[in-house]
Amino acid sequence: MKLDIVAGVLNKSRLALSKAITAVENEQEDAVEIMCKLYPHTGNAYVLGITGPPGAGKSTLTDKIAKEYRKRGKTVGIVAIDPTSPYSGGAILGDRIRMLELSSDEGVFIRSMATRGSLGGLSQKTAEVVKLMDAFGIDIVIVETVGVGQSEVDIVKTADTTMVVLIPGMGDDIQAIKAGILEIGDLFTINKADREGVDRLNIEIQMMLELNPKSVAWKPPINRTIASDNQGVVQVVDSIEEHAVYMRESKELAVRRAERIKTEISAMINEQINRYIAKEVINTSGFDNTVKQLQERETNPYAVVDEIVSKVLK
Amino acid sequence: MKLDIVAGVLNKSRLALSKAITAVENEQEDAVEIMCKLYPHTGNAYVLGITGPPGAGKSTLTDKIAKEYRKRGKTVGIVAIDPTSPYSGGAILGDRIRMLELSSDEGVFIRSMATRGSLGGLSQKTAEVVKLMDAFGIDIVIVETVGVGQSEVDIVKTADTTMVVLIPGMGDDIQAIKAGILEIGDLFTINKADREGVDRLNIEIQMMLELNPKSVAWKPPINRTIASDNQGVVQVVDSIEEHAVYMRESKELAVRRAERIKTEISAMINEQINRYIAKEVINTSGFDNTVKQLQERETNPYAVVDEIVSKVLK
Numbered sequence: 001m002k003l004d005i006v007a008g009v010l011n012k013s014r015l016a017l018s019k020a021i022t023a024v025e026n027e028q029e030d031a032v033e034i035m036c037k038l039y040p041h042t043g044n045a046y047v048l049g050i051t052g053p054p055g056a057g058k059s060t061l062t063d064k065i066a067k068e069y070r071k072r073g074k075t076v077g078i079v080a081i082d083p084t085s086p087y088s089g090g091a092i093l094g095d096r097i098r099m100l101e102l103s104s105d106e107g108v109f110i111r112s113m114a115t116r117g118s119l120g121g122l123s124q125k126t127a128e129v130v131k132l133m134d135a136f137g138i139d140i141v142i143v144e145t146v147g148v149g150q151s152e153v154d155i156v157k158t159a160d161t162t163m164v165v166l167i168p169g170m171g172d173d174i175q176a177i178k179a180g181i182l183e184i185g186d187l188f189t190i191n192k193a194d195r196e197g198v199d200r201l202n203i204e205i206q207m208m209l210e211l212n213p214k215s216v217a218w219k220p221p222i223n224r225t226i227a228s229d230n231q232g233v234v235q236v237v238d239s240i241e242e243h244a245v246y247m248r249e250s251k252e253l254a255v256r257r258a259e260r261i262k263t264e265i266s267a268m269i270n271e272q273i274n275r276y277i278a279k280e281v282i283n284t285s286g287f288d289n290t291v292k293q294l295q296e297r298e299t300n301p302y303a304v305v306d307e308i309v310s311k312v313l314k
Numbered sequence: 315m316k317l318d319i320v321a322g323v324l325n326k327s328r329l330a331l332s333k334a335i336t337a338v339e340n341e342q343e344d345a346v347e348i349m350c351k352l353y354p355h356t357g358n359a360y361v362l363g364i365t366g367p368p369g370a371g372k373s374t375l376t377d378k379i380a381k382e383y384r385k386r387g388k389t390v391g392i393v394a395i396d397p398t399s400p401y402s403g404g405a406i407l408g409d410r411i412r413m414l415e416l417s418s419d420e421g422v423f424i425r426s427m428a429t430r431g432s433l434g435g436l437s438q439k440t441a442e443v444v445k446l447m448d449a450f451g452i453d454i455v456i457v458e459t460v461g462v463g464q465s466e467v468d469i470v471k472t473a474d475t476t477m478v479v480l481i482p483g484m485g486d487d488i489q490a491i492k493a494g495i496l497e498i499g500d501l502f503t504i505n506k507a508d509r510e511g512v513d514r515l516n517i518e519i520q521m522m523l524e525l526n527p528k529s530v531a532w533k534p535p536i537n538r539t540i541a542s543d544n545q546g547v548v549q550v551v552d553s554i555e556e557h558a559v560y561m562r563e564s565k566e567l568a569v570r571r572a573e574r575i576k577t578e579i580s581a582m583i584n585e586q587i588n589r590y591i592a593k594e595v596i597n598t599s600g601f602d603n604t605v606k607q608l609q610e611r612e613t614n615p616y617a618v619v620d621e622i623v624s625k626v627l628k
Contacts, residue, residue, distance in 0.1 A: 034615050039614040053368060175584055258605045261615070263607075266588070266596055268619045269626075274580070276627060284579055291572045294579075300353040301575070302346050305582045312583075313590060314628050 006037045038135040045134035049156030050144045052165030057191045061227035068237045075107040077133035081145035158260035163187040168197035193224035320351045354451040359448035363470030364458045366479030371505045375541035382551045389421040391447035395459035472496040472574035482511035505536035
């Protein structure tokens with residue numbers, strides 16, 4: 001079964017890829033073995049992260065970028081992170097709607113992931129789905145996520161190229177979010193560029209970039225699109241490709257990928273230790289007693305944590 | 315100095331409270347000792363979590379709720395979590411703007427926290443700031459955060475009462491976010507209720523609540539406000555108080571607070587172990603070598619993680 005999936009992914013079976021992703025998502029027993037076997041076949045896909053505030057039109061833009069890459073002869077994988085229910089999941093509907101438009105194309109593989117469960121878990125799972133698509137032989141893997149939460153930002157910021165999508169004329173909250181994701185953008189796209197305020201937004205981004213230059217060698221381009229009308233998408237893909245060339249030639253790509261590996265390993269360790277502590281400490285009857293003592297202020301959280309950590313760590 | 319701060323907080327010195335919060339935020343050496351000494355004096359404040367999508371008017375509503383509580387003779391603390399830069403911080407401006415309106419009132423204490431640094435760290439720090447305000451003697455502590463990221467949701471969902479703020483007529487992305495935070499609401503407030511679509515949103519929330527009832531004993535009320543005009547705020551505060559009575563009488567409060575303690579302890583352990591692993595493993599020259607081996611696919615992440623975890627855990 002495991003070997004079937006592994007062989008299937010390497011032989012470009014879409015069904016096998018689906019099964020492998022499901023194994024990872026559901027933390028099936030065979031997931032780790034599948035990932036171990038496929039890891040040597042990864043490292044060839046280029047990873048594009050797309051983020052921005054809710055309502056910026058990221059999904060539409062992602063789909064158009066995918067289509068443009070298809071025109072250029074590349075295969076595309078899309079990992080869409082849905083900011084939906086931590087309880088009931090909810091990526092299914094979005095998945096289906098998008099599938100309708102792109103599903104007839106064998107060169108595109110789409111998977112939505114709900115942000116259920118722990119986010120440590122999510123960023124790890126996202127990384128693994130990217131690797132699965134990579135091993136499958138996909139050229140460009142696009143990871144799309146709402147850029148609001150820190151963890152959601154973390155997920156895209158280690159992509160080979162990170163694109164931030166903004167739209168003109170949103171309120172103060174959005175301004176704050178914008179500030180939060182400006183630093184991670186290698187490229188900026190102002191979507192819904194027929195709206196009022198597009199020039200002002202452009203100037204604002206430019207000013208913030210000049211105040212906090214990320215690099216001297218790469219100046220993030222600011223493109224404008226109306227994704228729903230497919231306007232400006234060719235230019236966006238050109239910019240992504242220019243950045244990819246820059247990343248390769250400047251050796252920045254290897255540096256960022258090393259960073260990504262570190263982030264991934266940290267997340268995996270974190271996840272594993274969390275699981276251990278939940279099982280061995282937090283969800284035990286002995287700990288219920290400790291909680292009671294804490295509620296009655298007979299001890300304090302710092303003493304409790306110190307004791308647990310010194311018990312757990314070598 | 316430490317003792318001064320501790321004594322100051324207990325003697326209701328606003329300056330001491332500010333200093334204590336800064337110590338926690340900046341992870342100053344004396345932070346843990348301050349927290350340990352103040353912990354026995356906590357447990358009296360009622361904690362209200364307010365969350366909702368960007369642009370829902372949470373800050374304005376929070377301010378009006380604070381003012382209504384002041385009219386009712388209660389002191390109020392506000393911990394506002396800004397979804398701003400993980401790098402440059404950015405809570406300062408918002409802080410100042412809000413301070414202008416409420417700063418003349420000695421019965422209100424406001425602190426904004428930027429989502430810089432790790433979110434594990436943020437949720438821990440938020441919990442500690444709540445405890446500091448609690449020890450200071452504040453009656454109602456309001457924690458306000460954008461309900462988009464999983465971690466941001468985690469921060470408010472362990473409040474004594476959690477209120478979800480929504481507004482009519484936002485796009486599909488917002489619908490998804492709404493689905494993600496519906497389960498955590500003890501109360502719902504439809505803000506900007508003069509906008510079109512208010513009845514539809516009300517019906518949608520009702521339907522979702524009927525499909526997924528959280529409890530048989532408590533039916534989350536859905537209030538309507540125009541916070542900028544102070545409309546509907548009295549009713550919202552009445553609902554909060556009704557929920558507080560329900561929480562106390564049903565003994566749910568003790569259960570949720572035990573849950574909160576567990577969540578906090580887990581986060582603290584997590585943070586401490588992460589720090590240990592970053593220092594002892596990830597940021598060592600030996601690990602750079604491992605990263606190189608991973609980049610050349612000579613090993614795989616799962617083997618690396620297993621080795622590190624078995625070295626680190628007892």
